Amino acid sequence: MFRCLLQRTPRFSGIWGQRQASTFIPQTPAANQDGKFWKITQTRSTIGLHPRTRENARVLGFKRRGHVVYRPITNELAGIILKLKEIIKVELVDQAVPIKKRAADGFEVIGRMNPLIAPGSKAAKPLLALRNRNPE
């Protein structure tokens, strides 16, 4: 868990600090002035390619062939995309697609009842709000 937290922060230390700061990709991409993003799909795998090319694919956020990634429109990322132009497909889109929504349950829970707990007793805790599975 601690390692996860480290990976989410930009690495500003060392001689490579400036390079990594300019290509740091936040979790939610910011739109450019026209409100556009790049939707980039990795169409070919990086097997057999130069290690620098594989590193470029990793920096863009690609994990495997077929992986789709939404990125802000910046000059730095354009250079990386041009290094990978043979193995990717790029489109201009209006929004970064939100996380998939879970299908609605066929029922709605209006409360929970345990007849063994006497009302007013120590065990009769207030009903907690049910976890919202589709955060807006």
Place this chain on the structure above:
Amino acid sequence: MFGSVLGAFTPSFAALGGKAWRIPWRLSKTRKANVRKRLREVDDVIDVLSASGIECKQLVLAQALPKEHEMDTRDKYTTFSRTAKNHRKGVHKVPHFTKRPIPRTTPTGF
């Protein structure tokens, strides 16, 4: 594929016409069609980046490259080779040629 079935030093199957290890000197029609398709896909990537309104030196260089329909035919299916006869060899002889950047122009003088 053939290494596991035939082994490195056994002769090729007569049933395959003795062609298991042969690499043709030129590409077939379908392979050429696929080369053209991949060149057009790269052109599309460069077009999308051009329409995005960014400034990038590599983009300027990429826009200066000929598009697939502007390319010389021999540049599509063959590449410059220092060691081959006439300094030309089939592009399919370049390892991973389907996903590597292949030069779209020949060096001047060749």
